[in-house]
Amino acid sequence: MQSRDHDTEPLRLYTYWRSSAAYRVRIGLALKALAYESVPVHLLRDGGQQHAAGYRALNPQELVPVLVHGRRVLRQSLAILEYLDECWPQPALLPADxxxxxxxxxxxxxxxxxxxxxxxxxxxxxxxxxxxxxxxxxxxxxxxxxxxxxxxxxxxxxxxxxxxxxxxxxxxxxxxxxxxxxxxxxxxxxxxxxxxxxxxxxxxxxxxxxxxxxxxxxxxxxxxxxx
Amino acid sequence: MQSRDHDTEPLRLYTYWRSSAAYRVRIGLALKALAYESVPVHLLRDGGQQHAAGYRALNPQELVPVLVHGRRVLRQSLAILEYLDECWPQPALLPADxxxxxxxxxxxxxxxxxxxxxxxxxxxxxxxxxxxxxxxxxxxxxxxxxxxxxxxxxxxxxxxxxxxxxxxxxxxxxxxxxxxxxxxxxxxxxxxxxxxxxxxxxxxxxxxxxxxxxxxxxxxxxxxxxx
The missing domain is CATH 1.20.1050.10 (Glutathione S-transferase Yfyf (Class Pi); Chain A, domain 2)
Known part of the structure; x- marks a missing residue:
């Protein structure tokens, strides 16, 4: 685990096991050894849980993943990975130049x-x-x-x-x-x-x-x- | 025009007037008041000039835009815009936080x-x-x-x-x-x-x-x- 101020705020990932975009973010979290709560969103069950009103409020795109960090709601896998890299720079996901x-x-x-x-x-x-x-x-x-x-x-x-x-x-x-x-x-x-x-x-x-x-x-x- | 070291190297944009991705980069270049040479790649003529061998060597994805900066070949519109923002930070395309x-x-x-x-x-x-x-x-x-x-x-x-x-x-x-x-x-x-x-x-x-x-x-x- 990294120890920085950010660590005081919990991370929660809305994810689906087979989603390629969620998988990207899970790799980034794991590379940085960040602990997080995993909240499954079943993309096929109940007509697609990503379309439910509660999830849509979190992400109007009705797509996974979403990362919630404290009160911040972060969408789009690449934007989330860059955010992780800015908050927890080591090990870096992007080169320095x-x-x-x-x-x-x-x-x-x-x-x-x-x-x-x-x-x-x-x-x-x-x-x-x-x-x-x-x-x-x-x-x-x-x-x-x-x-x-x-x-x-x-x-x-x-x-x-x-x-x-x-x-x-x-x-x-x-x-x-x-x-x-x-x-x-x-x-x-x-x-x-x-x-x-x-x-x-x-x-x-x-x-x-x-x-x-x-x-x-x-x-x-x-x-x-x-x- | 901005005056930084980067300015000594010319910028060349491979573009098509109606390409949405090229349009994004043109906006970024214009916001930063960066001069560049415009090289048109006609997406419909000659079976698609983006598929020609010369262009494919520049971008194996056979898509526009490509930005050439000195000897650096830059692909993908969002990556190019972030590059512009890192090389010429003002006016900023991304917030500071x-x-x-x-x-x-x-x-x-x-x-x-x-x-x-x-x-x-x-x-x-x-x-x-x-x-x-x-x-x-x-x-x-x-x-x-x-x-x-x-x-x-x-x-x-x-x-x-x-x-x-x-x-x-x-x-x-x-x-x-x-x-x-x-x-x-x-x-x-x-x-x-x-x-x-x-x-x-x-x-x-x-x-x-x-x-x-x-x-x-x-x-x-x-x-x-x-x-």
Whole structure:
């Protein structure tokens, strides 16, 4: 545990075990060894608990995660991770130089803006409910955007000397917090992550760290029991 | 013009007049009164100039914008805007306090992650070319996500004392750089922006400033001549 003034105020994370965006924040919290209360929001039960009035008051976007820190309500996974980094600077999720910070943010956003939002639950529900798109076609869509996005990410990382054991240098950071959940998602849709050798290598380095394993979907209190 | 060391290195923006993401960066550059060379990338001509090998080497994501600063290649509009803010801190695009920064980033990401990527050109091309979705249905899709996203943004802004003449306080910043292009886009698809009174009010405050007008699609060198 870190000991700073911030520690006197509790952290509460509204999360869903399989949400890619919540998974990012759980990794950040674990890397910084911050204790928090986990409040599950079941995205499929009760017509989607994220749509309930109580949760909507917390987040009008009706999406997870939300982090509550004392009386502060924080939304959007990348904004939350930057907030954690500003309040608890060590270990840093972003490098110290402007150029490195821009690189890491761009890698994170290539996932968080250009892959994940196209494939999340509400989009797949739209296709099913509004357009009656068959499941096989919905999965083709998901794989198309994961494939497009991760091929670009592989190209951005593979030949760049700034890439190290992790996305940026030899310590995990913001980009790794986004990469690992996205690869988890790729695997869920039957994709072979070895198609992107640099990403697969970085994922192995991440998953060797306890923080990433603690944050994993299957390790969450709201994950269904293994059969 | 600001006078700092950074000024000795030229800025070059790869842009398309109607790209919402490029528009954001143009607003940021204009707010900071930074001179730059504008390199148009026509997203529809030649099968999409963003897919040409030369551009792909600059940005494997094959998306605009890219900002080149000296030898540094910067990608992703929000990462670029934060970079500008770190290199040229005045006028600031982000507030000084961690809580305010988190709020502004979340507002910006509510647009840049959860509205825009669902509606951009490559997605609409996928629907047309892969699924033969008729134009009317494609427009229903666009309006659905703009409507969902901007209603949430309105709720996030309307009752929050941190909202001022602009999204955060009484000076324009990162969230406004995202809001104005998204409202431009809403109007393109025939939506009445007065449905979101706080957003419409902030848009008026923004468009009263020369920086926002300079950055507007119709003011770009690559915009088609008005008929």
């Amino acid at each position: 402007a150029r490195g910070r821009a690189r890491v943010r761009a890698l994170a956003q290539a996932v968080a803006c250009d892959v994940h939002p196209l494939n999340n639950l509400r989009v797949l529900q739209f296709f099913e409910q509004q357009w009656a798109v068959p499941q096989a076609e919905r999965e083709t869509w998901v794989r198309h955007w994961i494939g497009t996005g991760l091929a670009a990410l592989e190209a951005m990382l593979a030949d760049d000397p700034a890439t190290g054991a992790f996305c940026h240098g030899d310590a995990p950071g913001l980009a790794d917090c986004c990469l690992v959940p996205q690869l988890y998602n790729a695997r869920r849709f039957g994709m072979d992550v070895e198609a992107w050798p640099t990403l697969a290598r970085i994922e192995r380095a991440c998953l060797a760290l306890p923080a990433f394993r603690t944050a994993a979907p299957e390790a969450q209190p709201d994950a269904p029991a293994a059969s | 961690a809580r305010g920064r988190a709020r502004v980033r979340a507002l910006a990401q509510a647009v840049a992650c959860d509205v825009h990527p669902l509606n951009n050109l490559r997605v609409l091309q996928f629907f047309e070319q892969q699924w033969a979705v008729p134009q009317a249905e494609r427009e229903t899709w666009v309006r659905h996500w703009i409507g969902t996203g901007l209603a949430a943004l309105e709720a996030m802004l309307a009752d929050d004392p941190a909202t001022g003449a602009f999204c955060h306080g009484d000076a324009p910043g990162l969230a406004d750089c995202c809001l104005v292009p998204q409202l431009y886009n809403a109007r393109r698809f025939g939506m009445d922006v007065e449905a979101w009174p706080t957003l419409a009010r902030i848009e008026r405050a923004c468009l009263a400033l020369p920086a926002f007008r300079t950055a507007a699609p119709e003011a770009q060198p690559d915009a088609p001549a008005a008929s």
